[in-house]
Amino acid sequence: MILALAVPARAEPLPVREVAKGVYLYQGAHGEATAENHGGIANIGFVVGDASVAVIDSGGSAHQGRRLHEAIRQVTDLPIRYVINTHVHPDHIFGNAAFLADEPDFVGHAKLPRAVAARGAYYLEGLKQRLGSASEGSEVVPPSLTVAERLDLDLGDRVLRLTAHRTAHTDHDLSVYDAVTGTLFAGDLLFRERVPVVDGSLKGWLNVMSELRAIEARRVVPGHGTPTADWPAALDRQESYLRLLRDEIRAVIRDGGTMEQAVASVAAAERDAWLLFDDYNPRNVVTAFTELEWE
Amino acid sequence: MTRLAVPHFTLRDLWLSTFAAGLALAYGAAVVAAAEDDPWPDLREALFEDRQIQPGDGVIRLEAPYRAYDAAIVPITLAAEMPQTPERYIKTITLIIDNNPAPVAAVFTMTPHSGTAKISTRVRINAYTNVRAVAETSDGMLYMATKFVKASGGCSAPASKDQDKAMARLGRMKLKQSTPVRLGQPNEAQLLISHPNYSGLQMDQVTRHYIPAYFVQDVTISYGNETIMTVEGAISLSEDPSFHFSFVPEGPGALTVEVRDTEDAVFTRSWPVEPEAGS
Numbered sequence A: 001m002i003l004a005l006a007v008p009a010r011a012e013p014l015p016v017r018e019v020a021k022g023v024y025l026y027q028g029a030h031g032e033a034t035a036e037n038h039g040g041i042a043n044i045g046f047v048v049g050d051a052s053v054a055v056i057d058s059g060g061s062a063h064q065g066r067r068l069h070e071a072i073r074q075v076t077d078l079p080i081r082y083v084i085n086t087h088v089h090p091d092h093i094f095g096n097a098a099f100l101a102d103e104p105d106f107v108g109h110a111k112l113p114r115a116v117a118a119r120g121a122y123y124l125e126g127l128k129q130r131l132g133s134a135s136e137g138s139e140v141v142p143p144s145l146t147v148a149e150r151l152d153l154d155l156g157d158r159v160l161r162l163t164a165h166r167t168a169h170t171d172h173d174l175s176v177y178d179a180v181t182g183t184l185f186a187g188d189l190l191f192r193e194r195v196p197v198v199d200g201s202l203k204g205w206l207n208v209m210s211e212l213r214a215i216e217a218r219r220v221v222p223g224h225g226t227p228t229a230d231w232p233a234a235l236d237r238q239e240s241y242l243r244l245l246r247d248e249i250r251a252v253i254r255d256g257g258t259m260e261q262a263v264a265s266v267a268a269a270e271r272d273a274w275l276l277f278d279d280y281n282p283r284n285v286v287t288a289f290t291e292l293e294w295e
Numbered sequence B: 001m002t003r004l005a006v007p008h009f010t011l012r013d014l015w016l017s018t019f020a021a022g023l024a025l026a027y028g029a030a031v032v033a034a035a036e037d038d039p040w041p042d043l044r045e046a047l048f049e050d051r052q053i054q055p056g057d058g059v060i061r062l063e064a065p066y067r068a069y070d071a072a073i074v075p076i077t078l079a080a081e082m083p084q085t086p087e088r089y090i091k092t093i094t095l096i097i098d099n100n101p102a103p104v105a106a107v108f109t110m111t112p113h114s115g116t117a118k119i120s121t122r123v124r125i126n127a128y129t130n131v132r133a134v135a136e137t138s139d140g141m142l143y144m145a146t147k148f149v150k151a152s153g154g155c156s157a158p159a160s161k162d163q164d165k166a167m168a169r170l171g172r173m174k175l176k177q178s179t180p181v182r183l184g185q186p187n188e189a190q191l192l193i194s195h196p197n198y199s200g201l202q203m204d205q206v207t208r209h210y211i212p213a214y215f216v217q218d219v220t221i222s223y224g225n226e227t228i229m230t231v232e233g234a235i236s237l238s239e240d241p242s243f244h245f246s247f248v249p250e251g252p253g254a255l256t257v258e259v260r261d262t263e264d265a266v267f268t269r270s271w272p273v274e275p276e277a278g279s
């Protein structure tokens, strides 16, 4: 209770770093969302143009969003015109509420509104239970501007190119490319270090990854993990995990095996290559199994 | 206390007490929450009145993971430990998930033509709970097997990972038969039915309304003129219901499946069964 009273009016700025000129990033922790980290487990950032600022994913809670807002204000006083959400997952959208006063456009994939409708309440309830009072102020803010295929956002001498992808990590992934610095924000289309989570389509994701390879980026910011200039080779680790997941599940199904058998064996060879593997690989197997058994 | 992601509707208090009990029991022992919160006595009375229920040993076995990986898709196997003979067979198996909003997940009605009463399916589990299989044999006796499962949020978990694909596939069915088909013996098959099986507990955040329950209500599986199994389903069955079952073909024929959902849509399909020559 005393803690709640002690919350300062201004939040502590997030320790962001400039990964390319005018491109700032806060790299999320590899763990589960907790009250201590305020849901701050995803990579979130912002890009500063000559006329305005665009946020790319707002964080895992209103509190983290406020800290991102403070970090922006330490860099620039330009208006925050866009808050882009790469997809619906809680660690990427629950900071939105902290930007309402700026009256930006909240930007997402054309299928994001439907995903927000289906999942928003469930995610918010989960956030409240997980974070308790640390979730205070978080709310579901749906997009006001959507992208069916591509959209260019001009921040003033700096154009962000937004691409709406077909079903992959989710059925509404959006990536953001900053042509000035050649920085690709892949959202959760790319996981590094932390095991990828399949919440859309395994086969679709593999297809979308081969499309991503065609982008001539100079660096990539993944949704989780360390940014890198090693592009498109940065996709290789994730691709080998997803391929193994696909191939081994197909083999279990072909041999008449069950979902439980698949959970017990599939992708074991990748176990040491990823953080949080035991927490998410079994779930990925269940999800992918229900997709592949319809082949 | 770190709680898991569960909007828990009317069973809130029950859920909390069961959750606490679940924490205390780390080693998979059967779990019953404090007596006044245990839903089983009331369920038992409503479903089976004062009939005696024996332990399942030798009659019915229940397989379920102790901890679910995805609460919306928890694999469950109900396996008879006695053969289905015309003299004595398992007539029905009632699958009960004590702490779900609608505890009766499904009622399977079987005949001797199934050969072996072994059924696998997938269910939603909304809170830490006991899962029960109550088998009624053809001589009117009841037997029960119980497992505790740690899972939460399964009934209110959002639907479809890929919503467009799911709706495009609505009503489609798939049958996987084990080969070669053996005459006069139990053969295994898996039936998949593409259906959202909306639980009625999934909320549309924009309208603030729950998506109405819309689910597979009746499934009838027959071989030739003989009924193998019927399933009376409910909201606790996972999206895209899946059933593994057995049947005994006495000659070439066709497996026919008829599915009716809560909006009275009927989906029917047949698959030829071709036993190998000389088998």
Ligand SMILES: [Zn+2]
Residues within 6 Å of the ligand: A087, A089, A169, A188, A223
């Ligand atoms: Zn994600």
